[in-house]
Amino acid sequence: MKDILTAPFMVEMVRTTTNMYAHGWDERNGGNVSLLLDEREVGESLDAGRVIRTLPTGFAAPALDGKYFLVTGTGKYFKNVQYAPEVNLGIVRLTKGGEEAELLWGFEDGGRFTSEFPAHMMSHVARLAVDAENKVVMHCHPANLLAMTYVHSLDERAFTRTLWQMCTECIVVFPDGVNVLPWMLCGTNEIGEATAEKMKTARLVVWSQHGIYGAGRDLDETFGLIETAEKAAEIYMKIAQLPRLNTITDEQLHLLEARFGVTGREGYLD
Ligand code: 13P
Ligand code: ZN
Numbered sequence: 001m002k003d004i005l006t007a008p009f010m011v012e013m014v015r016t017t018t019n020m021y022a023h024g025w026d027e028r029n030g031g032n033v034s035l036l037l038d039e040r041e042v043g044e045s046l047d048a049g050r051v052i053r054t055l056p057t058g059f060a061a062p063a064l065d066g067k068y069f070l071v072t073g074t075g076k077y078f079k080n081v082q083y084a085p086e087v088n089l090g091i092v093r094l095t096k097g098g099e100e101a102e103l104l105w106g107f108e109d110g111g112r113f114t115s116e117f118p119a120h121m122m123s124h125v126a127r128l129a130v131d132a133e134n135k136v137v138m139h140c141h142p143a144n145l146l147a148m149t150y151v152h153s154l155d156e157r158a159f160t161r162t163l164w165q166m167c168t169e170c171i172v173v174f175p176d177g178v179n180v181l182p183w184m185l186c187g188t189n190e191i192g193e194a195t196a197e198k199m200k201t202a203r204l205v206v207w208s209q210h211g212i213y214g215a216g217r218d219l220d221e222t223f224g225l226i227e228t229a230e231k232a233a234e235i236y237m238k239i240a241q242l243p244r245l246n247t248i249t250d251e252q253l254h255l256l257e258a259r260f261g262v263t264g265r266e267g268y269l270d
Helices: 008-024 039-045 117-130 142-149 156-165 190-197 219-240 248-262
Strands: 033-035 053-056 069-070 088-093 101-105 136-141 178-181 204-207 211-216
Touching: 008 033, 008 069, 008 088, 008 178, 008 219, 033 039, 033 248, 088 211, 117 136, 117 211, 136 219, 142 211, 142 219, 156 178, 156 219, 178 190, 190 211, 190 248, 204 219, 211 219
Parallel strands: 178 204
Antiparallel strands: 033 069, 033 136, 053 101, 069 088, 088 101, 136 211, 204 211
16 A cells, blocks of 8 residues: 555645645635545555545535545644644545545544535536536635725626736636625535536636635646636736726737637627
């Protein structure tokens, strides 16, 4: 059996959560990440027949039955993941149509998966239906995106267009744009269902006055997606109160689409 702490998925998860903390996106226990694991990969470093505990999820997700996830724990600080992955992270296998999670590794202090497990699992279902390669759902609290939800219209087209106008490469990185949810109570099935619905049409979903969700094929890509949107929001928050003399025009955004072979969300460009 290989050492699970050196498995590539574990090393990447530890590096990513550490980096998210370093970026200031995950104060205290803020944020959570889930990574869909390959059954074969899991089997190389742990005995999948040995279930430590069974945890109810409180929702159904038949599409994920039998799937394995590496996920951050509720109340755990990203700052600490690198020092004790076996306490702050867990590996679970969903069973009973997603209504139960079997803990196979981690949460060694008796902890459990993030309170946002519904939003994570429901978003995995939604993204896998669009892209069979999707593996990551990531949530965090980046300051500028959050700030923007206090001062900018929450209209998804307007929000997306503003971000696209803030850095030249935004439309290339997230041509599907950013979907936006109004403030909702976090940690519930309701916000999970609403997030998953928004995930059907975009890989970024803003939770107003709370944070953002990103989805992608690997941890780097998903981190980069949020990083790019957050950089754009930072530029916006720097210039929002100043007279705007220049911008990236729709004509220029169309030139970027052609040059990089991407298509911006339908109806979002004039
Ligand atoms: P958890 O500690 O339960 O993951 O919650 C953090 C968070 O960001 C809630 O939205
Ligand atoms: Zn949060």
